[in-house]
Amino acid sequence: MEVWGGKSYFKVEFVDNPKKIVKSWREKGGLVVHLTMYGKMIDDMIDEITKASKNFTLPLLVVIGSEKVEGWYYYNSDYNIGIGNQPHSEVSALAIFLDRIYKGEELYIHFSDAKFYIIPQLKGKRVVKTDK
């Protein structure tokens, strides 16, 4: 994030008690979506989630576990959503989920604190230095 920006956009944190985060998120009126291959297909649920989150104006917590996820999360999330119903990469699941809710617009986000930005090229690389 030092070079390409996003410090005001992303925060990485380790937490001791993820269940507490899920509980308080919902108590404060936020929505919790658990991505799992056992869930309902994203395409069947995206409209309902958009409505329930008031067009994503409510805070949205996305829970993704690795291989073994405690049953608790299935029953304490608002939605269990499958990005397909096959086992695959959690990072891909998050990427496709975000792509659906941002409708592809996420690919155009630029961070004001970036020190460089890219001019897209068919061949080679073109990078421009900002005034940061």
Next chain:
Amino acid sequence: MEVWGGKSYFKVEFVDNPKKIVKSWREKGGLVVHLTMYGKMIDDMIDEITKASKNFTLPLLVVIGSEKVEGWYYYNSDYNIGIGNQPHSEVSALAIFLDRIYKGEELYIHFSDAKFYIIPQLKGKRVVKTDK
């Protein structure tokens, strides 16, 4: 793949000389797409790639490198494509690229050699055993 299938669909291989693969792929009439944050935005290029690949009937090789990718690949791929022009996960880049070219249909692929398949649920898990 033992449990969820896909053995006839996926093959994982290590190769000594990836450049040789790229060269012979193109010599045999296939198309090589290199996913890189420096490339042209996927949304601007998807129509051209669809046409050049004859609606993906030509064999398509997708090249994705980690942090440092040799300049050779930029100049020996048919297309350098950005899934956004920001650094992020290679797995996400591949997921979004495939989602674009399959138009979301990839999420509905089921493998005939699967021993189990999932009945999507809003809560909990439902898995059915096949006759395999």
